[in-house]
Amino acid sequence: MTSGVYTISAPNGEQYVGSSKNVERRFSQHKTQLSTGIHPNPKLRSWAQEFGVDKLAFDLVLACDEADLWINEQKVIDNRRPSANQRNIVGTKGGEDCIKTAFRCPPGLYSQIVTQALANRMSINSYIVSILQEAADNDFVPKARLSEGALSEVQRIVRKALSEES
Numbered sequence: 758m759t760s761g762v763y764t765i766s767a768p769n770g771e772q773y774v775g776s777s778k779n780v781e782r783r784f785s786q787h788k789t790q791l792s793t794g795i796h797p798n799p800k801l802r803s804w805a806q807e808f809g810v811d812k813l814a815f816d817l818v819l820a821c822d823e824a825d826l827w828i829n830e831q832k833v834i835d836n837r838r839p840s841a842n843q844r845n846i847v848g849t850k851g852g853e854d855c856i857k858t859a860f861r862c863p864p865g866l867y868s869q870i871v872t873q874a875l876a877n878r879m880s881i882n883s884y885i886v887s888i889l890q891e892a893a894d895n896d897f898v899p900k901a902r903l904s905e906g907a908l909s910e911v912q913r914i915v916r917k918a919l920s921e922e923s
Contacts, residue, residue: 758778758779758781758782759779759780759781759817759820760777760778760779760780760820760821760822760823760826761776761777761780761817761818761819761820761821761826761829762774762775762776762817762818762819762821762826762829762830762833763775763776763777763780763783763784763815763816763817763818764814764815764816764818764833764837764839765787765801765804765813765814765815765816765841766813766814766816767804767807767808767812767813767841768808768812768813769808771800771804771839771840771841772837772839772840772841773798773800773801773839773841773842774818774830774833774834774837774839774842775830776826776827776829776830777826778823778826780817784815787801787815788810788815791804791805791810791813792805792810794806798841798843800840800841800843801813801841804841818833819833827910828910
C-alpha cells in the first residue's frame with residue numbers, strides 16, 4: 758500500500774493529478790470506473806473512450822506520508838497545471854465552492870478545523886473565514902489553535918479558490 762500523489766496521462770500529453778493513501782487501490786478504482794463509463798470526471802471518461810483505458814498511463818509521482826498528501830498534491834497541481842482536473846484546487850470538485858467542500862486534507866488538519874470550529878461555536882465555513890480575516894490583519898495572532906503551517910496552508914488554498922471564483 759503506497760500513499761502518494763499520482764498522475765493519469767493520456768497519449769496526447771494531457772494529465773490528471775490526484776492523491777490517495779492507497780494509490781494502488783485508487784488506480785484500480787479509476788480503471789474500473791473508466792472501463793464501465795461511470796467515472797465522475799468527464800475529461801477522463803473522454804480519454805477512455807477516445808484512447809482506451811489500457812492506453813492511459815497511471816504513474817506514482819511522489820510517495821509521501823498520508824499527512825502530507827493534500828499539500829503535495831497541490832504542489833504537483835500548481836507545477837503541472839493538469840487539464841483534466843476540474844478545478845486546480847485540492848479538495849474542490851467542478852463548480853463547488855472551496856469553503857462548502859469539506860477540504861480533502863489530511864485527517865489531522867481537518868479534525869483540527871472541526872474541533873476548533875466547534876470549540877468556538879462556529880460553523881466550519883465561518884471558522885475558515887475567520888482564519889482568513891485574522892490573516893488579513895497586520896497582527897497575525899490567530900485565535901485558531903491550528904499549527905502555523907496548517908493555518909497558512911488553509912489560507913492559501915481558500916484564497917486561491919475564492920479568487921478563481923471571482
